[in-house]
Amino acid sequence: MDNKISGSMNQAAGAAAPTSMTKRQLLAGLVTSGAAAHALLATASAKADPLPFQVRSNPKFYPKATFVPEVSLAGKVAVITGGSRGIGRATGLALQSAGVTVIGTSRQPGAHPGHPFTLLPLDLADPASIAHFLAMVQARPEVVGNGGIDMLLNNAGRFALGSVVPVDPGAFFGGIQLASATLYGGHVAVTSGLLNAVAARAAVGYGRIIFTTSVVAYGVGGSEPGTSYYHAYTAGKRSLLAYANCLRGLIDAARIGIRISTVNPLAVNTDLASGTRPVFLQPVDANGNAPYDPNFQAFLGAVRASTANGLPAAFAAQAFVQLLMSANPEPNIAVGSEAPPYSIQGQNDFVTAVGLAEMQQSAFPWVAGPAAPPR
């Protein structure tokens, strides 16, 4: 029974209950008397105050169709992890257009000759690489000359995909560790290492840190069997979401002035799911396929189709730019749109259905209805 009908029924019961009839008898009568029940419900609904009893998703979608920049980014310095392709590359280009000096990263900068902005080597899953990167980026003339970093975009990431039941323990536990380092621990290390460099700029008026998390960070994973193959990715993104918001709480309380946000895209058309790019928690062949496991293979096909049909990376980039150009940035935003074609490309209907189903499985679900009586 949905909440709307339930609300109407309670109203019907309240309006029409004869004193000799218990509420249970009345409800039984309403349910069994078919057409009469519907008529009664309709009458009661027509007479009742409108009931706002429908739970629905209301994402904070960016980029906004109409947006008035409040902050000029010209002359500022941005560091974007994972700037070699996809969302990071598109965001770097958009920031360059706004007059920002952009430093990106790649595990293999040499594989991107002619890249539109500097790429420094960084592997988030390798502590030595992180230490080297932290030293190198802070010694860059752009950063030294600027007195720090205006914007740190912790964007790099990989899908982590595979069965929730270990098929091959080595692939499973190794994959979980690699996913956790890439999606969570590495970002914590980079952020900690560059916090002073961003704080130095915040102290003179502008310092931002953004984390690219994901819509999956808002799900528990239990309502849609297919999403179980995402579990390590979900865990990594949820960890990063928690870290980002905890850091924001601390920085705000300490009045350090750095503004911290997370950007949570729906499906975006990038190479995230392509070939062997993901971290795999179970064996795959040289093309990133698992023909021995038809269910996983079907999932891989679906997730690759979903990203291939996803939102343009340049669209996602505008969400970052708007956030960075806002004087008071939202702490957490989604990348998507209510309107087609982007609502289709972001798969809003699927995301909404899964989100609402998962919320009902939460320990703290939101329900609609009259205010609870005081305890």
Ligand SMILES: NC(=O)c1ccc[n+]([C@@H]2O[C@H](COP(=O)([O-])OP(=O)(O)OC[C@H]3O[C@@H](n4cnc5c(N)ncnc54)[C@H](OP(=O)(O)O)[C@@H]3O)[C@@H](O)[C@H]2O)c1
């Ligand atoms: N596409 C989507 O649908 C979607 C949705 C929600 C969230 N996201 C998130 O958006 C971010 C960007 O992904 P994308 O979609 O743009 O995918 P992408 O095209 O595959 O780009 C991923 C970027 O991350 C870098 N990277 C991967 N592993 C790394 C590591 N161990 N250390 C350092 N850098 C690493 C890659 O650089 P190199 O390979 O050159 O090292 C690349 O620049 C990720 O955090 C992803 O989880 C994507």
